[in-house]
Amino acid sequence: MASTEGNSVTRTEQRTVSGIWDLAPYPVIVADQVGAVAMVNPAAVCLLGDVLPGTRMEEAVPDWLARAHQETLVHAGLPTQSSQDAAALRSVSGRISAQSFEAHPTWGQDGNVVWWLVDDTDRRLAEEALAAERERTMFLAEASNVLLASLNTDRCMRATARLASEYLADVAVVVAPASGQKLPVAHAAPGQDVTRTLVAADAAQVPGLSEALQGFPPVPSRWIDPAALPDWVLPEDFTGTIGSVVVTPLPGHGVPAGALILLRGTAQSGFTENEEVFARLFAARAGAALSAARLYAEQNDITQTLMRDLLPPRLHRVNGVEFAGAYQPAGDRERVGGDFYDVHPGSTDSEASLVILGDVCGKGLDAAVLTGKIRNTMQALMPMAEDHERMLQLLNGALLNSHHTRFATMVMASVRRTKNQVRLRLTSAGHPAPLLVRTDGSVEEIRTRGTLVGALPHIEAKSVEAVLLPGETCLLYTDGITEARGGPLGDEMFGEERLKRALSQCADMPGEAVVEHIQMLAAQWLRSGRHDDMAVVAITAPRTTHLSAVNGHTRGRYTA
Numbered sequence: 001m002a003s004t005e006g007n008s009v010t011r012t013e014q015r016t017v018s019g020i021w022d023l024a025p026y027p028v029i030v031a032d033q034v035g036a037v038a039m040v041n042p043a044a045v046c047l048l049g050d051v052l053p054g055t056r057m058e059e060a061v062p063d064w065l066a067r068a069h070q071e072t073l074v075h076a077g078l079p080t081q082s083s084q085d086a087a088a089l090r091s092v093s094g095r096i097s098a099q100s101f102e103a104h105p106t107w108g109q110d111g112n113v114v115w116w117l118v119d120d121t122d123r124r125l126a127e128e129a130l131a132a133e134r135e136r137t138m139f140l141a142e143a144s145n146v147l148l149a150s151l152n153t154d155r156c157m158r159a160t161a162r163l164a165s166e167y168l169a170d171v172a173v174v175v176a177p178a179s180g181q182k183l184p185v186a187h188a189a190p191g192q193d194v195t196r197t198l199v200a201a202d203a204a205q206v207p208g209l210s211e212a213l214q215g216f217p218p219v220p221s222r223w224i225d226p227a228a229l230p231d232w233v234l235p236e237d238f239t240g241t242i243g244s245v246v247v248t249p250l251p252g253h254g255v256p257a258g259a260l261i262l263l264r265g266t267a268q269s270g271f272t273e274n275e276e277v278f279a280r281l282f283a284a285r286a287g288a289a290l291s292a293a294r295l296y297a298e299q300n301d302i303t304q305t306l307m308r309d310l311l312p313p314r315l316h317r318v319n320g321v322e323f324a325g326a327y328q329p330a331g332d333r334e335r336v337g338g339d340f341y342d343v344h345p346g347s348t349d350s351e352a353s354l355v356i357l358g359d360v361c362g363k364g365l366d367a368a369v370l371t372g373k374i375r376n377t378m379q380a381l382m383p384m385a386e387d388h389e390r391m392l393q394l395l396n397g398a399l400l401n402s403h404h405t406r407f408a409t410m411v412m413a414s415v416r417r418t419k420n421q422v423r424l425r426l427t428s429a430g431h432p433a434p435l436l437v438r439t440d441g442s443v444e445e446i447r448t449r450g451t452l453v454g455a456l457p458h459i460e461a462k463s464v465e466a467v468l469l470p471g472e473t474c475l476l477y478t479d480g481i482t483e484a485r486g487g488p489l490g491d492e493m494f495g496e497e498r499l500k501r502a503l504s505q506c507a508d509m510p511g512e513a514v515v516e517h518i519q520m521l522a523a524q525w526l527r528s529g530r531h532d533d534m535a536v537v538a539i540t541a542p543r544t545t546h547l548s549a550v551n552g553h554t555r556g557r558y559t560a
Helices: 002-023 042-048 063-076 081-086 121-148 153-167 209-213 273-310 365-380 388-400 496-504 511-526
Strands: 028-031 037-040 092-096 099-107 113-119 171-175 183-188 195-199 242-250 258-265 322-328 339-344 353-360 408-418 421-429 435-437 443-445 461-468 473-477 534-540
Touching: 028 042, 037 042, 063 092, 063 099, 063 113, 099 121, 121 153, 121 273, 153 171, 153 183, 153 195, 153 258, 153 273, 209 242, 209 258, 242 273, 258 273, 273 365, 322 339, 322 511, 339 365, 339 534, 353 365, 353 473, 353 534, 365 388, 365 408, 388 408, 388 421, 388 461, 408 473, 421 534, 435 496, 443 496, 461 473, 473 511, 496 511, 511 534
Parallel strands: none
Antiparallel strands: 028 037, 028 113, 092 099, 099 113, 171 183, 171 258, 183 195, 242 258, 322 534, 339 353, 353 408, 408 421, 421 461, 435 443, 435 473, 473 534
16 A cells, blocks of 8 residues: 555656656756666657657767766766765757757756756857857958058969968959950969969950959859859869859959959859858958059159159260269158259260259258259250350249249359360359369369349349369369268368368369269268258369260270
8 A cells, every 4th residue: 555655656746747847948858877768848859759768868869969968977976966966967069950959967866867958059150150250350350461561563462362262262363454455363272372474365254254343243153154264264283173153343442453253162162142242341452452552553653754854864974074973862761852963965076065953942852843843944945055144044934933932053064075175164043153173182163153043033143164174173062062060069061161172182083083072071971960962063074085086985095
């Protein structure tokens, strides 16, 4: 009777426990110590199918959960109360069909283990999406740093192709706008060097490429047949089979910077819509970098072209007279400034060459622009080179009528070789007086004077003639030399007297040596101090004989 009552209580308790499991919001599996299913709730039956009590765990549940149950029993030891309390039951996770679950174990009656299955599919998807987004953000940040690190178009194309091949596709192809009849192309594949080629091909051969090169939105990848791609799209050593293609524009600053072609082999899945959107995000950064590099290259070409006209010319022997010059701008990073010089050779040996040296008020690029205008104006006035005053008056009028408010000082020298002498006619327009160094080391100041140009409606100028014997030099210079501050205390001007003493040491020296000597002394005086633009021109009568024998361009024979 007692036994019957005990069994009745046990069944009642079991019905009560079973009812509790039925109310649980999660699938619940109760497994015993020998690895068999003791009980399941309806939620678990819906998830796993018709699982009957007594079924082995490895037959009823996925492998990852069956293994977890065995490991839990092994680590728990004997199912005593103390072992149950001390055992650290570890949660596990895995997939059941298309869903992801976390299985949390707890101790049940008689040493059984109750497995609570919690669906964490949405959380895991969110975590995976967040991790993917972080990875993409890191890639875009790295790509931006790499792409913007160089303003060289070729390196930027290579970097774009390499980054795209490492992260976005098996093969990446960057196509720049056509150069003549050819397309500049960069191919990249992981683990291989990027190759740059010019391809004589029609962009229309690749669906969407012509539109991408014009900046139109990309064609969906599902519309592109990989089998129809021309051979030039693939790298030469590529042996795989293309399964999917993406073509997207590389947007630039106002004009397209090119197009990006992404290729995946048949071993991988095709491009998803999300991946195509991400490819466009990368393309936007790459396009901006390529456009910046191309704009920089264009501006650099323009700058170099303009700079050639602004830089002082290299001087040499003209019509039997030695000319040497040097120019040093005020700023270490500048190449042009407000000082300038030019030598306009006479059309024949008997005609005078015209030397012009000047100094525009100010320094830097603004002053250099005005020097360019002055030099061009003087070039246009060469037909009246014999009339210095008239040339200065016309130049003065041109400067007064321009938008510039700067003025300039100038010195002009008409230079003609007569036998072994060089005859000079010098005219100053507010400029420091030219200096002559004779063969005995004496230095003479040519007292020509005049008003500066570009400031007053009318100017006056006085010309002075001089003669150079073989070995003698006339030095034209700007006040950047004499006003250079330096010396022992760093605040003393170089001055005219110090310049004359330096020039007296240049007796019977070639013109280039005279210029180098003056430059060296000025640099030593300045040390690392600031200075204005400095320009020097030396006109030297060479120690040569018959001009006709040397054609005015070589030294000829030395005479005592």
